[in-house]
Amino acid sequence: MAVQPRAxxxxxxxxYALLATATAALPARAEAPAASAAPPAPASWExxxxxxxxxxVLSLDPAxxxxxxxxxxxxxxxxxxxxxxxxxxxxxLSKDLTFTGRSDRTIAxxxxxxxxxxxxxxxxxxxxxxxxxxxxxxxxxxxxRVAPDGVAYRYVLPDNHGNxxxxxxxxxxxxxxxxxxxxxxxxxxxxxxxxxxxxAAPAGAYMMQALFKTDGGYALIAESDLSGSYAGAHLTHTAxxxxxxxxxxxxxxxxxxxxxxxxxRAVITGDLATVTESTFTDDLAPKSRVRDTGWIKxxxxxxxxxAGGKEAGQSLEAQKKYVDYAAERKWPYEVVDAGxxxxxxxxxxxxxxxxxxxxxxxxxxxxxxxxxxIQVWLHYTLLIDPVEREKWLSTxxxxxxxxxxxxxMDSESQERMRWYDEALEDTAKHHLMVNFHGSTIPKGIQRTxxxxxxxxxxxxxxxxxxxxxxxxALPFTRNVIGSxxxxxGAFHRPYRPNVxxxxxxxxxxxxxxxxxxxxxxxxxxxxxxPEARRYLEQLPSGWEETRLLxxxxxxxxxxxxxxxxxxxxxxxxxxxxxxxxxxPMRLGAxxxxxxxxxxGPSGLVREPHVVRGGDTLTVPVVTDGGFAALACRWHEGxxxxxx
Numbered sequence: 055m056a057v058q059p060r061a062x063x064x065x066x067x068x069x070y071a072l073l074a075t076a077t078a079a080l081p082a083r084a085e086a087p088a089a090s091a092a093p094p095a096p097a098s099w100e101x102x103x104x105x106x107x108x109x110x111v112l113s114l115d116p117a118x119x120x121x122x123x124x125x126x127x128x129x130x131x132x133x134x135x136x137x138x139x140x141x142x143x144x145x146x147l148s149k150d151l152t153f154t155g156r157s158d159r160t161i162a163x164x165x166x167x168x169x170x171x172x173x174x175x176x177x178x179x180x181x182x183x184x185x186x187x188x189x190x191x192x193x194x195x196x197x198x199r200v201a202p203d204g205v206a207y208r209y210v211l212p213d214n215h216g217n218x219x220x221x222x223x224x225x226x227x228x229x230x231x232x233x234x235x236x237x238x239x240x241x242x243x244x245x246x247x248x249x250x251x252x253x254a255a256p257a258g259a260y261m262m263q264a265l266f267k268t269d270g271g272y273a274l275i276a277e278s279d280l281s282g283s284y285a286g287a288h289l290t291h292t293a294x295x296x297x298x299x300x301x302x303x304x305x306x307x308x309x310x311x312x313x314x315x316x317x318x319r320a321v322i323t324g325d326l327a328t329v330t331e332s333t334f335t336d337d338l339a340p341k342s343r344v345r346d347t348g349w350i351k352x353x354x355x356x357x358x359x360x361a362g363g364k365e366a367g368q369s370l371e372a373q374k375k376y377v378d379y380a381a382e383r384k385w386p387y388e389v390v391d392a393g394x395x396x397x398x399x400x401x402x403x404x405x406x407x408x409x410x411x412x413x414x415x416x417x418x419x420x421x422x423x424x425x426x427x428i429q430v431w432l433h434y435t436l437l438i439d440p441v442e443r444e445k446w447l448s449t450x451x452x453x454x455x456x457x458x459x460x461x462x463m464d465s466e467s468q469e470r471m472r473w474y475d476e477a478l479e480d481t482a483k484h485h486l487m488v489n490f491h492g493s494t495i496p497k498g499i500q501r502t503x504x505x506x507x508x509x510x511x512x513x514x515x516x517x518x519x520x521x522x523x524x525x526x527a528l529p530f531t532r533n534v535i536g537s538x539x540x541x542x543g544a545f546h547r548p549y550r551p552n553v554x555x556x557x558x559x560x561x562x563x564x565x566x567x568x569x570x571x572x573x574x575x576x577x578x579x580x581x582x583x584p585e586a587r588r589y590l591e592q593l594p595s596g597w598e599e600t601r602l603l604x605x606x607x608x609x610x611x612x613x614x615x616x617x618x619x620x621x622x623x624x625x626x627x628x629x630x631x632x633x634x635x636x637x638p639m640r641l642g643a644x645x646x647x648x649x650x651x652x653x654g655p656s657g658l659v660r661e662p663h664v665v666r667g668g669d670t671l672t673v674p675v676v677t678d679g680g681f682a683a684l685a686c687r688w689h690e691g692x693x694x695x696x697x
Contacts, residue, residue: 339498496536
């Protein structure tokens with residue numbers, strides 16, 4: 055008789071039970087050890103740029119779904135695998151991620167800027183978009199770009215997952231990497247210091263212009279395309295660690311409405327010349343939002359604050375004398391600093407009738423007759439309210455003022471970055487060039503808004519705590535990422551770190567690039583140094599090319615910049631004892647006349663040298679000093695490079 059299904063189930067159950075009982079009664083037997091399975095290797099993808107570029111290596115750990123990004127160059131490590139990701143109110147997009155796809159494209163662009171290391175720029179990059187999602191369906195795109203001089207990445211959130219609480223972005227340096235770091239403060243004006251290793255720096259916050267020397271080359275960590283959709287970032291460091299995290303302003307949440315694209319986290323990398331000459335942060339930034347740029351004209355300016363102070367700021371007669379002096383030097387601008395719109399005899403008290411009482415229209419007319427245009431200082435609080443902003447900017451445009459120096463923003467919060475967006479749009483509308491003081495640092499801003507001539511974001515000539523080492527660090531850190539208003543040329547200042555070297559002070563006017571080079575000396579200090587005055591009269595309106603001739607960050611720097619007429623201007627600074635320095639003349643083939651300006655026992659000395667391109671020129675430098683030089687094509691009978 056056939057066994058029914060239910061009966062068969064009962065019989066099998068009894069059999070299994072009897073077997074289990076019998077087995078339990080047998081003597082115990084050692085189990086063979088199970089073979090240990092190796093954990094699965096992380097998924098890994100490479101992004102390669104044009105020939106000679108570094109390589110970005112993106113990996114995803116299968117155990118916890120955490121992504122990392124590394125940078126390699128010529129087979130050596132620049133950045134170790136470092137965390138990437140961010141956390142929002144609704145999603146943790148730094149772990150438990152699943153890779154869902156990749157797409158690639160090539161970027162080839164040409165653009166021009168009005169200020170910077172060169173006017174014409176060529177961009178060649180590879181861009182890869184990596185798509186990830188969480189188990190809950192939250193999506194994160196990691197956009198990565200690789201160029202001959204750098205690697206960058208940013209986050210794209212296709213959906214709104216609430217405000218951004220923090221980034222898990224970080225940069226882990228090789229243990230042997232040397233560091234040049236500047237502490238972070240709202241005005242970005244703290245000094246840079248050298249450390250024997252990335253781990254040796256004290257715990258704390260550092261600026262996003264941190265330079266490291268690795269076996270794979272130099273690496274400058276920076277940021278690009280910062281706008282009011284996000285907040286400014288800085289680096290944070292724990293003692294004895296080689297990792298530098300990315301923190302947002304005051305750890306405040308970033309307000310998000312809809313789709314979000316964050317700023318670029320960039321690593322400018324290569325040999326020291328590649329990093330110094332790089333325009334990578336500009337190349338990453340959005341295209342110009344100013345259609346007509348013909349009114350944007352860089353050039354040297356006589357800056358009157360260190361020359362005359364408060365009294366000069368409230369004196370039409372003093373300003374006219376400065377205009378006269380600028381006209382004699384053929385400098386295109388004179389900058390009127392604080393005081394001009396205050397009540398006479400008062401300080402920080404705005405004249406309520408400034409539009410009708412001001413002597414500024416008279417100064418503008420006086421300057422125009424002499425070929426000198428006027429730029430003026432404004433406290434940023436005057437430009438917060440849109441109605442007030444329109445009143446100030448439209449009035450200045452009507453008067454014929456050409457530029458504004460806007461001061462004391464002292465924040466990189468999202469709210470303040472939104473103000474930058476509004477102020478930049480309105481200053482462009484009113485054809486006013488801009489110099490930001492007490493400000494953020496350049497983060498691609500000069501490509502998107504080409505009327506930004508320069509920014510402070512540096513402890514410049516008016517500060518009293520600079521050092522020779524700081525002078526030699528800035529060309530490799532702060533000035534790499536954009537124009538820097540250090541305001542050199544204050545020969546009369548007893549606080550300058552190179553006070554024993556007028557030649558070194560003169561060299562800073564070339565060593566430091568600024569779309570408006572605000573010269574900070576007095577007419578008397580220039581007249582007392584005729585060789586310096588002669589050199590400053592030759593300064594061009596901008597640069598076509600920049601080359602590092604030699605340098606060691608924090609110890610020495612010599613840069614050459616080519617003007618539109620083919621002449622090379624050279625500036626050098628050195629920290630330490632007096633010495634004779636060998637400077638490679640990387641100016642091009644053929645013979646060159648190089649006129650050096652150095653410190654002599656009785657003042658500045660100009661000396662001509664005829665050299666071939668590629669030769670080495672030996673230049674004497676005094677303690678904590680430097681030099682300036684001007685080079686032009688040599689031909690028989692030529693004895694000067696003056697135009």
